[in-house]
Amino acid sequence: MTFTDLGLSQKTLAALARAGFEAPTPIQAQAIPPALQGKDVIGCAATGTGKTLAFVLPLLERLEGKHGTRALVLAPTRELALQIGVEVERFAHGRHLRSAVVIGGVGMRPQVEAFQRGVEIVVATPGRLNDHLDQGTARLDQIEALVLDEADRMLDMGFLPQLRRILAHVPKRRQSLLFSATMAGEVADFAREHLQHPVRVEVARSGVTAERAEQQVFLVGEGEKTALLLALLEADQLSTLVFTRTKRRADRVAKSLARAGHQVAVIHADRSQGQRRQAMDGFREGKYRVLVATDIAARGIDVADIGHVVNFDLPHVPEDYVHRIGRTARAEAAGRASSFASPDEHDLLRGIEKFTRRSVERATVPREHAVFQTEVRRRATAEAERPAHRRPAHRPQQRTHHHAQGSGRRPRTSDHAHHGGTSAGGSQPPRRLGSWKPRRRR
Secondary structure (H helix, E strand, O other), X not given: OOHHHHOOOHHHHHHHHHXXXXXXXXXXXXXXXXXXXXXXXXXXXXXXXXXXXHHHHHHHHHHOOOOXXXXXXXXXXXXXXXXXXXXXXXXXXXXXXXXXXXXXXXOOHHHHHHHHHOOOEEEEOHHHHHHHHHHOOOOOOOOOEEEEOOHHHHHHOOOHHHHHHHHOOOOOOOEXXXXXXXXXXXXXXXXXXXXXOOEEEEOOOOOOOOOOEEEEEEEOOHHHHHHHHHHHHHOOOOOEEEEOOOHHHHHHHHHHHHHOOOOEEEEOOOOOHHHHHHHHHHHHHOOOOEEEEOHHHHOOOOOOOOOEEEEOOOOOOHHHHHHHHOOOOOOOOOEEEEEEEOHHHHXXXXXXXXXXXXXXXXXXXXXXXXXXXXXHHHHHHHHHHOOHHHOOOOOOOOOOOOHHHOOOOOOOOOOOOOOOOOOOOOOOOOOOOOOOOOOOOO
16 A cells, blocks of 8 residues: 555645655544545554554644644653654645644743644643633634543553543544554543443554564562673664653663763653653764663654663563563564563563463573673672661562552562672672563462
């Protein structure tokens, strides 16, 4: 199938040719025709399959020649909104359609001025758009098309109340396009409430990870994760995206990698928009080989050739595993995904395998690798030299509960006790761990 078969105009076909697009991806081939007809669409496909153009192209075709704010695209993160804004600008050239990206982390004045001048397409994050609605600087009463991109992430991040406030300002008679990498229960409920007789387009069934991503999991002690990451980085020169569970962990991992001589950048919610943009641009251009990120900040990462994704911490929600793995093996590329699972994360691993309907291959922890051993010794020395009052208290290992089903509870974990850290006295080197074995199901 070609783009010509989808009913797109010659202007759009010429723009696609200039941009180097030769054929539509499956999600584009299935979503564009009904979207051009003005129908509501639910698009479910893995990350990196071309969802952005699946809604941008129909929007531009249907809005040409119209004036006023006619289309609203909502995205969960600033990075994703900026990425969508770039695609809108690229393909809107020559159509006399104006657009604005409305996100937090930057001044409101330029956004207010854009609303005052008038824009046909607004790409926004829910929080900042609600700020404008509260101040009366934005009007959405002429909206003809509403797009929710990464809808599952928006709901996971707790944006439902803000989405409801936005929808109260949007006409009920409109076209709605909802795109998501997974179609969990909350997303399905939202779609049933707000979409009218939608055409459902599903390229891969919900919970399926990128097939071209080579996946492996290392059963490793918590205190050995940094050593393992350094050993894996030593084995190749692939660009590497590392996911951590918290902002503090991201900073700590990035510091360890920089100390070992790696060019590394970090993005998380506490970084300013300028810092996040600098990190992303540097990673995309090859200035930084490694990017360390939390899940919230990582949405919207658009780098075509990420060779290796590392789950330094397993996500609490199985759907997030699918999103993370989707950062590699984008489009037609291949890639590798490695996950580190400590004994405390056994239930999370089991939940991921149940959700994705596949077992992740167990890999051997390279404990004999020189880099691994060097980092373990460095960590042991650093722990032994810490003042007694700053050493972590010894406590029994805690099992995680319920996280395989994505509950909101957090497991209690220790970075040191029982997982390769020092003993309670702090004078002994870390206990050597064999690759731990999952408990048998009863």
